[in-house]
């Protein structure tokens with residue numbers, strides 16, 4: 001094993017209409033009928049919505065064994081597991097499937113984290129010659145390095161690089177290795193969002209459950225913090241991020257209260273912000289705990305803005321695709337609808353070569369029929385694909401975690417996996 005470089009980069013930055021009721025009996029009868037009908041309607045509607053949701057995704061049928069994953073990734077018994085120090089990789093078996101049919105000479109993990117996915121990929125691919133792990137958080141590197149060391153086999157060139165994945169092209173260039181400089185990567189993974197270590201550390205400011213500074217930076221060297229947005233951004237910008245990044249319907253009131261808070265010294269801790277949200281959220285909205293849902297949306301909005309997550313993601317998807325070798329695959333796990341929409345639309349744009357396209361549109365019917373069957377025969381996880389001139393989307397519908405994984409690893413609940421392959 002050769003750790004060629006650990007590039008630290010301070011310089012390199014990174015309805016029911018009511019019935020008309022006359023008479024008591026009919027009132028009683030109608031009222032109970034109405035209540036029942038309401039309940040049925042809402043049950044039916046819920047079932048319909050759930051079915052529609054299921055149809056828009058492919059639920060994984062992979063077995064999820066949490067203990068085995070902890071043992072496999074961290075070499076420790078699950079009794080020793082804590083979310084402060086370990087991050088259970090989401091949809092691990094599904095990610096391994098994506099690359100299982102590929103000879104993986106080179107692999108880039110854009111979101112190294114605690115190296116859960118990476119260690120499993122390395123173990124599954126003895127043919128691996130180049131491994132690049134990127135993360136903006138030094139804490140992730142500190143955790144990942146020993147785990148990588150424990151699984152790396154002789155002859156693998158390893159580059160762990162503290163850098164934003166938006167810079168993947170320059171990072172590959174800097175390795176100085178011709179194979180990577182030629183941008184011929186067989187597999188790339190992006191596991192978006194935060195690691196358990198980041199969420200569960202109150203000092204990072206990501207969690208609605210603990211008290212800490214209003215920070216929310218993935219990269220501790222970055223200058224913008226959530227506190228800066230809340231206390232100094234123009235009112236309209238605060239409103240815009242709550243509306244666009246948090247999809248929060250009560251954004252106007254929240255904007256007003258956040259700006260008013262500046263007159264009394266501003267907001268400086270997550271509890272300051274949570275107290276404000278609790279006061280502003282109507283008591284009946286979303287039930288007794290409705291304010292927590294609002295808080296989750298507000299925190300999401302701030303995190304996206306602090307880390308410029310959507311623009312970074314869009315740019316990076318194009319860059320990652322450019323870095324793939326022919327036949328190479330890019331797998332992306334997203335955790336909220338804005339991210340997933342971005343991945344879906346960008347993949348469509350990539351395969352079609354810049355022209356707008358409707359989802360499910362077939363770009364090349366002949367190619368579609370032959371290669372669909374071929375692909376599905378070889379790889380059972382591939383269900384429906386979308387072909388374009390530049391590549392194939394191997395997940396017309398995103399893959400979501402098995403019911404078992406959702407139950408045992410709550411953080412996986414909103415995960416969606418999409419995969420694209422270069423021609």
Ligand SMILES: C[S@@+](CC[C@H](N)C(=O)[O-])C[C@H]1O[C@@H](n2cnc3c(N)ncnc32)[C@H](O)[C@@H]1O
Pocket residue numbers: 087088089090110111112113114115116117118134135136137140163164165166191192193194195218312
């Ligand atoms: C969900 S965690 C990855 C966990 C990892 N797959 C594992 O199994 O341990 C996401 C990681 O991506 C990092 N990250 C987020 N945005 C990034 C960016 N733009 N560039 C590089 N790393 C980023 C975060 O710091 C975090 O460590």
